[in-house]
Amino acid sequence: MELTEAVQRRHMTRSFSDRPLEPGVLDRLLALALRAPSAGHTQGREFVVLEGSEQTAPFWEATTDEAWRARSRRYEGLSRAPVVVLAFADSEAYVARYREPDKLPPEGSDVGWVVPFWFVDAGFAVMTLLLGAADAGLGSAFLGNFRGEEALRAALGVPERLGWLGAVLLGEASGPDPRPVSAHRPRRTLGDSVHRGGW
Numbered sequence: 517m518e519l520t521e522a523v524q525r526r527h528m529t530r531s532f533s534d535r536p537l538e539p540g541v542l543d544r545l546l547a548l549a550l551r552a553p554s555a556g557h558t559q560g561r562e563f564v565v566l567e568g569s570e571q572t573a574p575f576w577e578a579t580t581d582e583a584w585r586a587r588s589r590r591y592e593g594l595s596r597a598p599v600v601v602l603a604f605a606d607s608e609a610y611v612a613r614y615r616e617p618d619k620l621p622p623e624g625s626d627v628g629w630v631v632p633f634w635f636v637d638a639g640f641a642v643m644t645l646l647l648g649a650a651d652a653g654l655g656s657a658f659l660g661n662f663r664g665e666e667a668l669r670a671a672l673g674v675p676e677r678l679g680w681l682g683a684v685l686l687g688e689a690s691g692p693d694p695r696p697v698s699a700h701r702p703r704r705t706l707g708d709s710v711h712r713g714g715w
């Protein structure tokens with residue numbers, strides 16, 4: 517598949533089958549994600565991979581509540597995803613990297629971190645994972661998280677220094693995929709978003 521096609525085909529899948537990924541596919545996708553660029557080649561992104569319902573169930577239990585699970589039109593289809601990849605950003609790796617001689621500003625002070633590169637880089641890696649999934653003919657979704665982070669981290673033993681971006685669901689797209697409100701928002705065009713030669 518050409519890159520353009522993968523970009524155009526990629527969309528958030530919210531209904532999966534529980535069929536496991538073919539052997540080797542997940543590692544190939546994760547290896548692609550690790551090819552994403554990173555500031556100073558720091559590569560401070562970490563992934564916790566949950567495979568199969570025994571591992572993914574605790575993710576859903578921690579990050580959703582019973583009332584939502586009962587009323588959501590999407591919970592069943594989402595929670596069937598055979599793989600959940602939790603993406604984390606390691607700020608300390610960047611602070612350390614930008615204290616190395618080739619990065620340290622002449623005055624010797626730390627970089628101001630106007631932009632938190634660790635989240636930028638982890639976002640690039642997640643995007644690569646999503647595109648790789650589209651390329652492999654798989655469904656994928658990125659979910660931000662609003663609850664249960666502490667419980668999930670404790671259950672999985674995730675070090676405190678890591679900032680959590682959210683979860684990538686991967687699997688075979690299957691079943692009715694109810695479109696959320698967001699999907700009805702029109703795509704912004706070049707005319708809306710691009711400011712040539714200045715704002």
Ligand SMILES: Cc1cc2nc3c(=O)[nH]c(=O)nc-3n(C[C@H](O)[C@H](O)[C@H](O)COP(=O)(O)O)c2cc1C
Nearest residue numbers: 526527528529530657658659660661682696698699
């Ligand atoms: C940072 C971020 C958080 C998101 N969180 C959720 C989420 O929690 N639940 C969900 O269904 N979709 C979530 N989405 C998906 C967006 O709704 C989706 O990307 C947008 O509607 C455009 O649709 P498309 O990705 O299918 O083209 C998230 C996307 C991003 C980039």
